[in-house]
Amino acid sequence: MVQIRLTNTRTRRKEDFQPIDPTNLRLYLCGPTVYDRAHLGNARPVLVFDVLVRLLHHVYGREAVTYVRNFTDVDDKINAEAQRRKAAGSPLSLEALVAERSEETIAWYHADMDALGAMRPHIRGKVTPLAEPRATAYIAQMIQMNLDLIARGHAYEAEGHVLFDVRSFPDYGKLSGRSVDDMMAGARVEVAPFKRDPMDFVLWKPSDDELPGWDSPWGRGRPGWHIECSAMSAALLGPSFDIHGGGIDLQFPHHENEIAQSCCAHPTEDFARYWLHNEMLQVEGKKMSKSLGNFFTVRDLLDRGVPGEVIRFVMLSTHYRKPMDWTEAKAAEAEAVLRRWRGLVAGIEPATSPAPALVEALADDLNTAGAFAVLHELAARGDAARLLVSARMLGLLLPEMGRWAEADNAVAARIEALLEARAAARKARDFARADAIRDGIAAAGVEVKDTATGSEWALAAGFDAKALDALARELGLT
RNA sequence: GGUGGGUUGGCGGAGAGGUUACGCACCGGAUUGCAAAUCCGUGAAGACCGGUUCGAUUCCGGUACCCACCUCCA
Numbered sequence: 001m002v003q004i005r006l007t008n009t010r011t012r013r014k015e016d017f018q019p020i021d022p023t024n025l026r027l028y029l030c031g032p033t034v035y036d037r038a039h040l041g042n043a044r045p046v047l048v049f050d051v052l053v054r055l056l057h058h059v060y061g062r063e064a065v066t067y068v069r070n071f072t073d074v075d076d077k078i079n080a081e082a083q084r085r086k087a088a089g090s091p092l093s094l095e096a097l098v099a100e101r102s103e104e105t106i107a108w109y110h111a112d113m114d115a116l117g118a119m120r121p122h123i124r125g126k127v128t129p130l131a132e133p134r135a136t137a138y139i140a141q142m143i144q145m146n147l148d149l150i151a152r153g154h155a156y157e158a159e160g161h162v163l164f165d166v167r168s169f170p171d172y173g174k175l176s177g178r179s180v181d182d183m184m185a186g187a188r189v190e191v192a193p194f195k196r197d198p199m200d201f202v203l204w205k206p207s208d209d210e211l212p213g214w215d216s217p218w219g220r221g222r223p224g225w226h227i228e229c230s231a232m233s234a235a236l237l238g239p240s241f242d243i244h245g246g247g248i249d250l251q252f253p254h255h256e257n258e259i260a261q262s263c264c265a266h267p268t269e270d271f272a273r274y275w276l277h278n279e280m281l282q283v284e285g286k287k288m289s290k291s292l293g294n295f296f297t298v299r300d301l302l303d304r305g306v307p308g309e310v311i312r313f314v315m316l317s318t319h320y321r322k323p324m325d326w327t328e329a330k331a332a333e334a335e336a337v338l339r340r341w342r343g344l345v346a347g348i349e350p351a352t353s354p355a356p357a358l359v360e361a362l363a364d365d366l367n368t369a370g371a372f373a374v375l376h377e378l379a380a381r382g383d384a385a386r387l388l389v390s391a392r393m394l395g396l397l398l399p400e401m402g403r404w405a406e407a408d409n410a411v412a413a414r415i416e417a418l419l420e421a422r423a424a425a426r427k428a429r430d431f432a433r434a435d436a437i438r439d440g441i442a443a444a445g446v447e448v449k450d451t452a453t454g455s456e457w458a459l460a461a462g463f464d465a466k467a468l469d470a471l472a473r474e475l476g477l478t
Numbered sequence: 479g480g481u482g483g484g485u486u487g488g489c490g491g492a493g494a495g496g497u498u499a500c501g502c503a504c505c506g507g508a509u510u511g512c513a514a515a516u517c518c519g520u521g522a523a524g525a526c527c528g529g530u531u532c533g534a535u536u537c538c539g540g541u542a543c544c545c546a547c548c549u550c551c552a
Contacts, residue, residue: 012482030552038552045552075550173481176547182480183548202550225550247552248483254550279483280546287545317491317501322484323545330490333502361492369492373500431511442514449515456515 026241115308158194160206244272307404
């Protein structure tokens, strides 16, 4: 069996991955807060985990893997949108409007992640809504966890809030490598007067009539940000599970607080044994932010005609623990490579197993860049069957992802007609006309290959159907 | 200020204490009516300063620069 090695943020070392139960692997990935479209950065942890899960399927079998990813549908931004709709005259209740907003956002999220070829979360291999829990469906478990934490002396009530007492958990700060005292020195936030320690964080907070809320022992209120992941992972994966992932920006405070809550509520358990964090995404060398004007969503890219498979390729070409820079140049290069590979594997049956070197690369802390080198090597050797099955381990060259690379019948007929006109010109040794047609076809993004038996063609990067039509009109072929 | 990460050839981007990463681009050759595609081949690196070592781009220390988190952003 292939030994998987992962960099565990908890120990800051690359470690052999030893599952708690090899027949029942359990993973948790922090999913989106569903207030708006997923931006490009949201896609990175999803794709990193997607490759990890595909690797686990390969090594342990699909039915041995449970992969849970949550939707956080309790959030001030969702509330704000619901209040806006209420003010605009909606007859629905605030709770219903929150649900409505979450519902539409989740549908977008699914559509966008599907377009990137990301597998849906699943329980023992079976895709089910249960594997994508929503915070609002686990309020009772959160309340219970808060009660447990209070009973064990790790949390306290103050002015309708329930707060976690960070001083009660000696390991607080261990994941992110900071001490409570260090953090206090750099604290910039205004501290609520009812906190025992400035770093104490909210487990439950009161809601007024303008906000959605649930009845609790502390009055009508809503959960704090971190408790939902602790409650849902415990409910679906148990108090100890294998791998927990997310963006590095979640390391503190979100994951630190999850650990504090979960470990204090279940003191004899491990919570997550391996922590995986992906580095951030940048755009053309800069942080993606609304103020810089380089902020965009996955949908923006898809609508601009960048195929999901290309986005996926670019994302995976940088190792997950390094900052990844999204650039137009990379997208163009990825598109060209994918077209070439798709041409190579067209009509080919996949081999039975992926290249061992590729599995080795992925098993070594998800070295996707190294995996690409193996794919290039297979392509160069012309081993199309092996290339196909190997690329699919990265979620590439899947049949359902390839529509973008195909020409429809009208386009194919147009190209054939142009090539016939060129062939006729060449036969008549009218090379000026033949070359003009060829250059026009090439400029439209169609690659022409002359072989001993005639001309073949394939769509290349930047294919432009309109330019092709214009060329045909110019030559009087329509 | 605290914490963590990074700096590799023209560009992107990996691994390994000593032997070609890989891709794109470039250059040379084969091929072609000329090209394209394809094939073959060449060249090109390890921020800076020290240390360990027979040998470091790879380990250790320092410097510079960049980035992230510390603010309910993946």
